[in-house]
Amino acid sequence: MVDLCGVQLRGPVLNGSGTYDAIAARRAFGDELLERFPFDCFVSKTITLAPRQGNPPPRLWETPAGLINSIGLPNKGLAGFLAEDLPKLAELPVPLCVSVMGFDHDELNELVATVGACDEVALMELNFSCPNVETGLIMGADPAETAAAVEALRPLTQKPLIVKLTPNATEPAAVARAAEAAGADGVSLINTLKGMALDPKTHEPWLGGTTGGVSGPAVRAIALEQVHSVSKAVQLPVIGMGGIASGRDAADFLTAGATCVAVGTESFRDPAAGARIGAELRALSRKEREFSSGAVR
Amino acid sequence: MVDLCGVQLRGPVLNGSGTYDAIAARRAFGDELLERFPFDCFVSKTITLAPRQGNPPPRLWETPAGLINSIGLPNKGLAGFLAEDLPKLAELPVPLCVSVMGFDHDELNELVATVGACDEVALMELNFSCPNVETGLIMGADPAETAAAVEALRPLTQKPLIVKLTPNATEPAAVARAAEAAGADGVSLINTLKGMALDPKTHEPWLGGTTGGVSGPAVRAIALEQVHSVSKAVQLPVIGMGGIASGRDAADFLTAGATCVAVGTESFRDPAAGARIGAELRALSRKEREFSSGAVR
Amino acid sequence: MTLAPFGRRLAPLVENRRIGAYQLLIVDDPDGPRDPQPGQFYMLATEERWGAGEGERPYLPRAFSFARAREGRLWFLLEDIGPGTHRLAQVGEGENLWITGPLGIGFDEPAGRPLLVGGGIGAAPLLCLQDQLGPETKVLLGFRSADHAEAANLFAGEPQIATDDGSVGKHALVTELLREELDLRPPTSGLRPTVYSCGPPPMLEAVRALASERGVAAQLALESGMACGFGACFGCVVPTKDGYVRLCVDGPVLDAADLVPGGVGH
Amino acid sequence: MTLAPFGRRLAPLVENRRIGAYQLLIVDDPDGPRDPQPGQFYMLATEERWGAGEGERPYLPRAFSFARAREGRLWFLLEDIGPGTHRLAQVGEGENLWITGPLGIGFDEPAGRPLLVGGGIGAAPLLCLQDQLGPETKVLLGFRSADHAEAANLFAGEPQIATDDGSVGKHALVTELLREELDLRPPTSGLRPTVYSCGPPPMLEAVRALASERGVAAQLALESGMACGFGACFGCVVPTKDGYVRLCVDGPVLDAADLVPGGVGH
Ligand SMILES: Cc1cc2nc3c(=O)[nH]c(=O)nc-3n(C[C@H](O)[C@H](O)[C@H](O)COP(=O)(O)OP(=O)(O)OC[C@H]3O[C@@H](n4cnc5c(N)ncnc54)[C@H](O)[C@@H]3O)c2cc1C
Ligand SMILES: Cc1cc2nc3c(=O)[nH]c(=O)nc-3n(C[C@H](O)[C@H](O)[C@H](O)COP(=O)(O)OP(=O)(O)OC[C@H]3O[C@@H](n4cnc5c(N)ncnc54)[C@H](O)[C@@H]3O)c2cc1C
Ligand SMILES: Cc1cc2nc3c(=O)[nH]c(=O)nc-3n(C[C@H](O)[C@H](O)[C@H](O)COP(=O)(O)O)c2cc1C
Ligand SMILES: Cc1cc2nc3c(=O)[nH]c(=O)nc-3n(C[C@H](O)[C@H](O)[C@H](O)COP(=O)(O)O)c2cc1C
Ligand code: FES
Ligand code: FES
Numbered sequence A, B: 001m002v003d004l005c006g007v008q009l010r011g012p013v014l015n016g017s018g019t020y021d022a023i024a025a026r027r028a029f030g031d032e033l034l035e036r037f038p039f040d041c042f043v044s045k046t047i048t049l050a051p052r053q054g055n056p057p058p059r060l061w062e063t064p065a066g067l068i069n070s071i072g073l074p075n076k077g078l079a080g081f082l083a084e085d086l087p088k089l090a091e092l093p094v095p096l097c098v099s100v101m102g103f104d105h106d107e108l109n110e111l112v113a114t115v116g117a118c119d120e121v122a123l124m125e126l127n128f129s130c131p132n133v134e135t136g137l138i139m140g141a142d143p144a145e146t147a148a149a150v151e152a153l154r155p156l157t158q159k160p161l162i163v164k165l166t167p168n169a170t171e172p173a174a175v176a177r178a179a180e181a182a183g184a185d186g187v188s189l190i191n192t193l194k195g196m197a198l199d200p201k202t203h204e205p206w207l208g209g210t211t212g213g214v215s216g217p218a219v220r221a222i223a224l225e226q227v228h229s230v231s232k233a234v235q236l237p238v239i240g241m242g243g244i245a246s247g248r249d250a251a252d253f254l255t256a257g258a259t260c261v262a263v264g265t266e267s268f269r270d271p272a273a274g275a276r277i278g279a280e281l282r283a284l285s286r287k288e289r290e291f292s293s294g295a296v297r
Numbered sequence C, D: 001m002t003l004a005p006f007g008r009r010l011a012p013l014v015e016n017r018r019i020g021a022y023q024l025l026i027v028d029d030p031d032g033p034r035d036p037q038p039g040q041f042y043m044l045a046t047e048e049r050w051g052a053g054e055g056e057r058p059y060l061p062r063a064f065s066f067a068r069a070r071e072g073r074l075w076f077l078l079e080d081i082g083p084g085t086h087r088l089a090q091v092g093e094g095e096n097l098w099i100t101g102p103l104g105i106g107f108d109e110p111a112g113r114p115l116l117v118g119g120g121i122g123a124a125p126l127l128c129l130q131d132q133l134g135p136e137t138k139v140l141l142g143f144r145s146a147d148h149a150e151a152a153n154l155f156a157g158e159p160q161i162a163t164d165d166g167s168v169g170k171h172a173l174v175t176e177l178l179r180e181e182l183d184l185r186p187p188t189s190g191l192r193p194t195v196y197s198c199g200p201p202p203m204l205e206a207v208r209a210l211a212s213e214r215g216v217a218a219q220l221a222l223e224s225g226m227a228c229g230f231g232a233c234f235g236c237v238v239p240t241k242d243g244y245v246r247l248c249v250d251g252p253v254l255d256a257a258d259l260v261p262g263g264v265g266h
Helices: A021-031 A077-091 A107-117 A136-142 A143-157 A171-179 A217-233 A247-255 A271-287 B022-029 B077-089 B106-116 B135-143 B145-157 B172-182 B217-235 B247-255 B273-287 C083-089 C120-133 C146-154 C174-184 C199-215 D085-090 D119-134 D144-154 D172-184 D201-214
Strands: A001-003 A007-009 A012-015 A060-063 A066-069 A096-100 A123-127 A161-164 A184-188 A193-195 A213-217 A240-241 A260-263 B001-002 B007-009 B013-015 B060-063 B068-069 B097-098 B122-129 B162-165 B184-190 B195-197 B213-216 B238-241 B259-261 C007-017 C022-028 C040-044 C062-065 C066-069 C075-079 C096-103 C112-120 C138-143 C159-163 C194-199 C219-220 C239-242 C244-245 C253-255 D009-020 D020-027 D040-047 D062-065 D068-070 D073-078 D097-103 D113-119 D137-143 D160-161 D193-198 D217-221 D237-240 D243-246 D253-255
Touching: A001 C007, A012 A271, A021 A077, A060 B217, A066 A217, A066 B217, A077 A107, A096 A107, A107 A123, A107 A143, A123 A143, A136 A143, A143 A161, A143 A171, A161 A171, A161 D172, A171 A184, A171 A217, A184 A217, A193 B217, A213 A217, A213 B217, A213 C066, A217 A240, A217 A247, A217 B068, A217 B195, A217 B213, A217 C174, A240 A247, A240 C239, A247 A260, A247 C066, A260 A271, A271 C194, B007 D068, B013 B273, B068 B217, B077 B106, B097 B106, B106 B145, B122 B145, B122 C096, B135 B145, B145 B162, B145 B172, B162 B172, B172 B184, B172 B217, B184 B217, B213 B217, B217 B238, B217 B247, B238 D062, B247 B259, B247 B273, B247 C239, B259 B273, C007 C146, C022 C083, C022 C096, C022 C146, C040 C075, C040 C083, C062 C083, C062 C120, C066 C120, C066 D062, C075 C083, C075 C120, C083 C146, C112 C120, C112 C174, C112 C199, C120 C138, C120 C146, C138 C146, C138 C174, C146 C159, C159 C174, C174 C194, C174 C199, C194 C199, C199 C219, C199 D217, D009 D073, D020 D097, D020 D144, D040 D085, D062 D073, D062 D085, D062 D119, D068 D119, D073 D085, D113 D119, D113 D172, D113 D201, D119 D137, D119 D144, D137 D144, D144 D160, D160 D172, D172 D193, D172 D201, D193 D201, D193 D243, D201 D217
Parallel strands: A012 A260, A096 A123, A123 A161, A161 A184, A184 A240, A240 A260, B013 B259, B097 B122, B122 B162, B162 B184, B184 B238, B238 B259, C112 C138, C112 C194, C138 C159, C194 C219, D113 D137, D113 D193, D137 D160, D193 D217
Antiparallel strands: A001 A007, A060 A066, A066 A213, A193 A213, B001 B007, B060 B068, B068 B213, B195 B213, C007 C022, C007 C096, C022 C075, C040 C062, C040 C096, C066 C075, C219 C253, C239 C244, D009 D020, D009 D097, D020 D073, D040 D062, D040 D097, D068 D073, D217 D253, D237 D243
């Protein structure tokens, strides 16, 4: 068992927000998905107060050992999420973490207060770091802004609040410290790194959203460094992610100081990747000393 | 011909500082190197005032489609460079750009004044962005610090000063704007992204310097986005680099607003990569509209 | 809609054969369902050395309609147009593919007189549809040239063929064959036709426009760039009258009536 | 030291043969120099699908001593220990390798009585050295097991063999053979011996210590992680009495006397 902000998980492997739609996956794979659910805690795609269509396609571009996405947080909005998605997500065999993003403080307050009041929800993640919509990035890169937001939200719910940090910042550890001081219960990182690609034929930006966020093995070394420096800077549990594709990768993030890991892009290559990575990690843990101690400090 | 800060180059392909030692390469390949010199302008490895041994090995780690290095700026120091290297670099068939880094303002002043006085030197690059030594990163991420440094250096030489920006910053475009306002003649980017890897056996950091910098195709999309946003922000010529491995890649950077491109890690795979990329670029330019117009603005 | 076993599985290559301009891959899939629905697709990658081709790609799996499912074997017909299809086209016997699927929603149970209209590699999902509907099913196929048109030989009966260069069949676009067919047997005479179509975006757009003009139902198998194939990434959206839908879970077959003009994919 | 042609070039594989635990690759290199110096090395990669193995690597070329150069052909002996050597070990006839080289500084022209001491795959550069010095040259080789020791058959004459498991030759480390040899014919008797050695770091460290103890000259071919092989990246440094030196341009063969104890590489 792994303790994540007071929530007991059967293991340390989560999904990255926005990289797994358990409801759609159940349509594709049926109840076998639930029987062999690949994650120890399920993180929802980021929801916003109002419904969003997301960015115009094309939304994807493959890079060497990675992916750029410009999805732009399509979602049903808070009301749609509560009515349609939450009941289905409650059927998953693992605790639920809901990721939220607001375009201003009022929106954030409403999201956190409302979602935090739902019994189905075990944790909340505050996405301050989406590179594909206007607001997220700026707030998440600035320690003071992050602290102000967390301070305002902290009293609104009893549920643990995890701040998702942006890697597009000069010093993610400073932002993490600010979040900790303001009352956050955990931090998660990395979100995607800002990236861009041109259409090989027209030489115009390929992505409908012009720029996007880079994920996958290409960013793993960058993510590991940030997870390490953030873990050194805060006492909070850290959820490490960015290019994790194997148990060895996951073990490295735990060794670097993370309490949990999340799998994102690798699930696109294999819908059951989370389960494989969890199993590989258990096999390694038996061979190696306990990872979760955060050995590299 | 390409005009880079008033210096006429036969083409737009430079090497990334620290990724080509023309003196060592001449030892390995003989004068064929000069006859088929792969770059249109040669950028020296970054020199410092005092000699440096660099970081302890291991200094390299291969990543998916990339490389982390923790070299730590080994160099002979200013005096050694002037006595031993400069005369040899002057024999290269292309203009010379000397990259310098100082640990404080006095050091920087001395480096710029002294190197700037050498006839062999056409341009200077100010490396404010090496992730592998303590000082570089902090200065290069902060617009005000960058501006202060450039302002102090500007009067010390007539030679064009190019500021090498760090990608490990919240807003590289803001740093570029500050450099422009302070009198810089050009900017170059990206330097390497901070990264880390663990030894698969010991689970300790692999690199002697603990962390390093990530380069290669893995970072290309990130670099292209930064080159694009910096090019939009300043009027200065921009030298774009980061994972360029083909003429197509180089063309993308030029389309995104760069005046020149630099090839780094790809030269490790092929010592003549710069020449191949230059040739591929010329072949493309004939087919496509003029790249150097910076079409994506 | 047939469910996919959860996760990806290894499927050994049984045959890799050139069919004119295309490549036919047959893999053994004993653990997969026997009854994927025509129009459903699989995500494919090779077990070894997937990637690091030109430009260090492919990295993600690639989507392919199955062209035929027989005795636990899956047929895929593919066109080598980039690093992923290039690697797949070179897979040798004895190598394994990673496969996930069947995915997505295929063609609806046919109502009326089915008319299969394919363009280029878009013939692939129509082959299994004809297998299901019977050899007498009318098939109209358009190809660039005779080389590409060899794929037509996989079909039963006598598919009608049009080529861009006139080297085989009619020197025309396949939509012209469709127009003639609809003129010959208009929707008002006998059983109403339903068009089942797959092909490049401009062709599908023409089919959509023609079907709408003639008041004929049409089911179009679309394409878009996919990263996951099971609804996880939200990357594969196409615009419809109801807004963006994920082609991998709400398609790839969409009702032409739901599409907005010009919205058949990038 | 023989200069390399500038840039990388394609070299077709002529033969890929298993030699016990190792793999022998022979490539055609008509445009390369005929006289690389023993101890020099080449950077190798495959033309196609270099990369995207386990963990999406290899990405950079890998360094290999040439084991023999004959009639425009280069021999490489390699041990499959990771993604790069694994891919190379699988190269098929008809495939091409990218090669750059010969690079670095090889063994010095021998002064005195040469004694070749190899450990494992470190036998590779000693083979061409023996080719140069003549078949009577004394060769001492250590291997893990009989399987690895098959590489000894490539040498002329009767190399003395030690194995870790005693399955072939003496049940000992090769440094024990060296000690015996030096005891038998001490440096004071006849021509002074010079040790030429290549092998894993602990072995080279033992050779260095022994040579220093006996006052015998020793040239050691070291290894370190290399990205470029031609002095560009400053990544391959090893500590010497003069500070760090780049093994690819100042080595890979270094004089044992210049090394600091424990400094033979990571
Ligand atoms: C549901 C579905 C079913 C399909 N069925 C079949 C089938 O049966 N047979 C078949 O042959 N094909 C089929 N396809 C198409 C097939 O998936 C593509 O041809 C394949 O993904 C191309 O991959 P590639 O690596 O060869 O080329 P890529 O280079 O990945 O793609 C080719 C084109 O995609 C664009 N593109 C997208 N991202 C990039 C990028 N990062 N870099 C460069 N170009 C990019 C470019 O326009 C490029 O020309 C289907 C697609 C879908 C969605
Ligand atoms: C001058 C010279 C001559 C050589 N001659 C020969 C020869 O003749 N024959 C021969 O077989 N070998 C030779 N080698 C060694 C050969 O270069 C290596 O075995 C090869 O580079 C290994 O590559 P790989 O991809 O198979 O394994 P890698 O996984 O790249 O390397 C194996 C080991 O290197 C370390 N390592 C470094 N970077 C990484 C990373 N990013 N990820 C994981 N591990 C890493 C680890 O300790 C790992 O176990 C020589 C080396 C040098 C420098
Ligand atoms: C297609 C896609 C969509 C994503 N959507 C979200 C999102 O809605 N909210 C969020 O916090 N992160 C989102 N992310 C970021 C991931 O959760 C994760 O931080 C990032 O992808 C790095 O992990 P990976 O390399 O394992 O994918 C998304 C990533 C991808 C690739
Ligand atoms: C081994 C190595 C050494 C480097 N040394 C320097 C340096 O001394 N000064 C500098 O400004 N940049 C240095 N860089 C950064 C490169 O100049 C370049 O900015 C970066 O590698 C991105 O380009 P690439 O992906 O083409 O390599 C170094 C990069 C590498 C890989
Ligand atoms: S391909 Fe990922 S959601 Fe459709
Ligand atoms: S391997 Fe690059 S300097 Fe030696």
